[in-house]
Amino acid sequence: MAEPSWMDSARALVGKEYGRVYAWDKVNAPMIRQWCEIMGVDASPYLVEGVVHAPEAMLQVWCMEGFTLNNYPPGSTTENPYEVLKLMEAQGLASVVAVNSELQFSRAVREGERLYYTTRLDTISPEKTTALGTGYFVTLVMRYFSEIASGDQEVGQLLFRVFKFKPTQAAAPSAPASAPAKPKRPAPGISDDTRFFWEGARAGQLRIQRCTACGTLRHPPGPVCPQCHSFEWDAVTASGRGTVYSFVVMHYPEVPPFEHPNPIALIELEEGTRLITQLVGVAPGDARIGQKVQVEFHTYDGDLVLPQFRPVPDAN
Amino acid sequence: MQAFDAIELGQAMEALDVPITAALITGGAIATRDYFPGHIDLEAARALGSQAVFMNILTTNGLVQRFVQGWSGPQSRLCDLKIKLGAPHYPGDTLRFSGSVTDKRPQDRTVELSFKGANSMGSHVTGTVRVRFP
Known part of the structure; x- marks a missing residue:
């Protein structure tokens, strides 16, 4: 340039x-x-x-x-x-x-x-x-x-x-607070396409979008089936079991309120779709590809419910 | 205070919490002869877009020396002090130092310490210090 x-x-x-x-x-x-x-x-x-x-x-x-x-x-x-x-x-x-x-x-x-x-x-x-x-x-x-x-x-x-x-934008001097405000987790943008997923999380269910025309599962959610182009869909509840398909560990920069190092994984669910999520209950150096994991739901900042995955012992 | 021969690679340093007050920020600025208005004048700091007076770099360096020598002992000497700066420091917060031994060189009796100083907004400072033992 x-x-x-x-x-x-x-x-x-x-x-x-x-x-x-x-x-x-x-x-x-x-x-x-x-x-x-x-x-x-x-x-x-x-x-x-x-x-x-x-x-x-x-x-x-x-x-x-x-x-x-x-x-x-x-x-x-x-x-x-x-x-x-x-x-x-x-x-x-x-x-x-x-x-x-x-x-x-x-x-x-x-x-x-x-x-x-x-x-x-x-x-x-x-x-x-x-x-x-x-x-x-x-x-x-x-x-x-x-x-x-x-x-x-x-x-x-x-x-x-x-x-x-x-x-990027002039930082407007906000009303001075006596102590710094505690940063919150960024909330997801919820649309007609994704509402079922977040409502599922609040109900303790990990939901996957399914095309009702051809039956193909898809994630992340969207309005159209990439296989048959149907607009018709519903959702199924996943077992919550999967494996670590890939992962990264965030060391720097440290962005509050997250803990660091922060392990972020791409999980392949038993049902075949993959989703990006945070790993919990694992030392950052111990994350590994192929690790079996199980979903669990955690509530942040009062009303934000997120699916996260914890390592479980191999069945075999 | 550490005995050089007993130090092990990976050994954690004892954490140190430093309460951040307006007096520490302004006093630190003056003790380091840094009269930049953002460090000593609330109205000037607000005009710069900050919520309050914020700590100057030379005070951060001074607190790093305190953290390091609090662990290594008063007779140890600093060979270098390298920091990366992050979130600002405002009154009412706490600076929590943590660190560990990331290198040990018997030939010149030095160790490298990697440390982090965090506050409620995240990481204020990360860096390394090489310390020489008597």
């Missing part, structure tokens, strides 16, 4: 190195102690007189601009390492979300050291569409150094990746 021409100027920035951004303060005990206090990290090993050093996860803190945005210490670069994001913003990619933060630590930083970092625009992905919207993954690499008279030393590195995108 051809890219918009404005992306040429964005891609031209890939590989560009941006100058130093200095720390306002040298590595110091008060900032370490206060950071530990908030995070709940035991500060005492870091604050030993004479060998004060910073917790590793504090690395970025030293070079933050502070209360006044874009107010960096004297000597810092005046270029904006995030200029590529500004370019994208001008093209309507208004939103940004951080995706990855990968810190590496070469050595501990000690009291009195003055740090700075430099930035390289590492990569811009091809255009991607995610649940949030369409845009680009932008990766920056920051290298952190300690200023030393005999030669500066690298103390660590940060790979930082953001997704810069145009939202």
